[in-house]
Amino acid sequence: ETGVTQSPTHLIKTRGQQVTLRCSSQSGHNTVSWYQQALGQGPQFIFQYYREEENGRGNFPPRFSGLQFPNYSSELNVNALELDDSALYLCASSSEIMGQAWGYTFGSGTRLTVV
Amino acid sequence: GESVGLHLPTLSVQEGDNSIINCAYSNSASDYFIWYKQESGKGPQFIIDIRSNMDKRQGQRVTVLLNKTVKHLSLQIAATQPGDSAVYFCAENIGGNNRLAFGKGNQVVVIP
Numbered sequence: 001e002t003g004v005t006q007s008p009t010h011l012i013k014t015r016g017q018q019v020t021l022r023c024s025s026q027s028g029h030n031t032v033s034w035y036q037q038a039l040g041q042g043p044q045f046i047f048q049y050y051r052e053e054e055n056g057r058g059n060f061p062p063r064f065s066g067l068q069f070p071n072y073s074s075e076l077n078v079n080a081l082e083l084d085d086s087a088l089y090l091c092a093s094s095s096e097i098m099g100q101a102w103g104y105t106f107g108s109g110t111r112l113t114v115v
Numbered sequence: 116g117e118s119v120g121l122h123l124p125t126l127s128v129q130e131g132d133n134s135i136i137n138c139a140y141s142n143s144a145s146d147y148f149i150w151y152k153q154e155s156g157k158g159p160q161f162i163i164d165i166r167s168n169m170d171k172r173q174g175q176r177v178t179v180l181l182n183k184t185v186k187h188l189s190l191q192i193a194a195t196q197p198g199d200s201a202v203y204f205c206a207e208n209i210g211g212n213n214r215l216a217f218g219k220g221n222q223v224v225v226i227p
Binding site for chain 2: 048
């Protein structure tokens with residue numbers, strides 16, 4: 001069984017650029033959620049994907065967007081990067097069974113630095 | 116590596132002692148709670164979970180207690196080891212929509 005894997009592990013971008021982060025979900029999991037964790041803070045929910053559609057969104061602007069693919073992997077895209085977007089971006093996968101989440105497992109994250 | 120525990124409440128515990136970490140949650144509709152451990156430079160690692168129809172659940176060296184009346188969650192770690200040094204977060208699943216809201220985190224430092 002493989003866990004949640006994210007790529008890249010570290011990334012440096014310039015303000016105004018666009019970035020794509022990738023996540024492969026754990027085997028058997030059908031739901032992917034993305035979180036942003038600023039230094040010294042707890043993770044903040046960005047959005048969730050289930051059956052290739054967005055299934056809930058946190059308080060993040062539209063320049064944060066995502067995709068889920070048929071194999072349940074996912075991408076997080078951020079346009080027009082701002083300095084405050086610098087954070088650890090975490091992907092979590094889970095199984096949604098009868099409306100309940102099981103096995104909510106995080107990857108190691110992508111450390112994004114915007115300069 | 117970078118610390119995830121900047122300016123967090125810190126619990127210092129002697130190796131071999133028991134640790135108790137507390138968490139207050141906000142939403143009475145929350146039905147699922149998880150404790151995570153996060154080491155510097157890593158993602159949160161699942162420790163133990165509990166659903167709202169339970170008030171206690173035990174794992175290996177860990178116990179989670181849930182008090183819905185006062186919206187309080189605690190994590191007890193028995194015989195704390197140096198490898199337990201990390202930041203611990205409680206997370207609540209709000210209203211069954213499978214998104215987690217995290218608490219502020221508690222830094223645990225184990226003294227050998």
